[in-house]
Amino acid sequence: MSSLQFEDRMSRILYPEDVIQRRVRELADQITTDYTQKGLAKDSKGRPLLLVGVLRGALVFMTDLARRFPIPVEYDLISVSSYGNGTAPGAVRLVKDLEKPIEGRDVLLVEDIIDTGYTIEYLRRSFTARNPASFRVCTLVDKVVRREAKTIIDYAGFALEVDEFIVGYGMDYAELYRNLPYVGILKPEYIG
Ligand code: PRP
Numbered sequence: 001m002s003s004l005q006f007e008d009r010m011s012r013i014l015y016p017e018d019v020i021q022r023r024v025r026e027l028a029d030q031i032t033t034d035y036t037q038k039g040l041a042k043d044s045k046g047r048p049l050l051l052v053g054v055l056r057g058a059l060v061f062m063t064d065l066a067r068r069f070p071i072p073v074e075y076d077l078i079s080v081s082s083y084g085n086g087t088a089p090g091a092v093r094l095v096k097d098l099e100k101p102i103e104g105r106d107v108l109l110v111e112d113i114i115d116t117g118y119t120i121e122y123l124r125r126s127f128t129a130r131n132p133a134s135f136r137v138c139t140l141v142d143k144v145v146r147r148e149a150k151t152i153i154d155y156a157g158f159a160l161e162v163d164e165f166i167v168g169y170g171m172d173y174a175e176l177y178r179n180l181p182y183v184g185i186l187k188p189e190y191i192g
Contacts, residue, residue, distance in 0.1 A: 006177065006180060009190045010184030010186060011184075011186070011188075012184060013182050013184045014185055015183040017182045020182065023158065024064050024068055024157070027065065027138065030155065031069075031108065032069060032070055035049055035106065036071065040133070040134055041071050043105055044104065047074070049069075049071070049074070049107075050074050050075065050076060051065070051066055051074070051075040051108050052077070052102075052107055052108070053110045054077075054110065054112075054119070054123065055077055055079035057113065057170045057172070057178070058110045058111050058140075060170035061110060061111075061112050061170050062110040065138070076098045076100060077099075078094075078123070079094075079096035080092050080094055080095055080119060080122065080123065081093050081095050082118070090122075092118060092119055102127065102130050102131075102132045103130055104131070104132070106133050106134045107134065107136070108136050108137075108138055109124075109127065109135070109136070109137045111140070112141065112171050113140065113142075113143055113171060114137075114139045114151070114153060114156075115143045115147075116149060117150070117151040118149050120137055120151055124137070124151075137152065137154050137155070138155035139155070139156050140156075140157040141156070141158050141160050141166070142158070142159045142160065143160045144160065144161060145160065145161055145163050164185045165185065165186050165191055167186050168180030168181070168182050168184050171183065
C-alpha cells in the first residue's frame with residue numbers, strides 16, 4: 001500500500017512534506033548558529049556536536065536533521081519504553097543504551113514528539129548524570145496540550161495545541177505509518 005493510499009486514512013494532513021522539510025532546515029540553521037556562537041560546535045577535545053536519536057520514532061527526523069547541518073556532527077541512538085498500565089505514571093525503562101560515553105560531549109537529544117514529558121525527563125536525568133559538557137533537547141512536535149512533567153524543550157519544530165492522534169514522519173500507530181513523509185491526523189476508525 002503506498003503512502004498515497006494512506007492519505008485516505010487521515011482526517012487531515014497537519015504538516016505536509018514541504019512544510020516539514022523547510023522547518024527541519026530552519027532548525028538545523030538555528031541550532032548551528034546557537035552552538036557556533038556559544039562555542040559548543042566542538043567540545044574541549046575538538047569533538048563535534050553529538051546528536052542522540054530516541055528510537056524508534058525519532059529516526060526519520062534525526063536523519064533528515066543530521067543531513068541539514070552545515071557543521072560536522074556525530075550521532076548515536078538510544079531506546080526507551082514506557083512501562084504498561086499498573087506501574088507508576090511516567091515510569092520509563094531503558095531498552096538500548098548509547099554506544100559510547102558522553103562525558104564532556106555537547107549532546108543534542110532528538111525526539112519526534114514530546115507528549116507527557118516523562119520520557120524526556122527520564123532521559124535528561126540519565127544523561128546529565130553522565131556529565132556531558134552540555135545537554136539540549138530538540139523535538140519535531142511539542143504536544144504541549146498533553147504535558148504532565150515539567151520540562152524544558154530547547155528546540156521544537158511545531159507546537160501542537162490540540163490533542164489529536166498524529167502519525168507519520170516517524171510516528172506510528174501499531175507500528176504503521178512511520179515512513180510517511182508527512183504528519184497527519186489519523187481518522188478515529190483506524191485507531192483501536
Ligand atoms: C514516543 C516518542 C517519545 C515518547 C514521548 O515514543 O517518541 O519517546 O513517546 O512520550 P511522553 O512525552 O509521554 O513520555 P513511543 O513510546 O511511542 O515509542 P516509539 O518512539 O518507538 O514510537
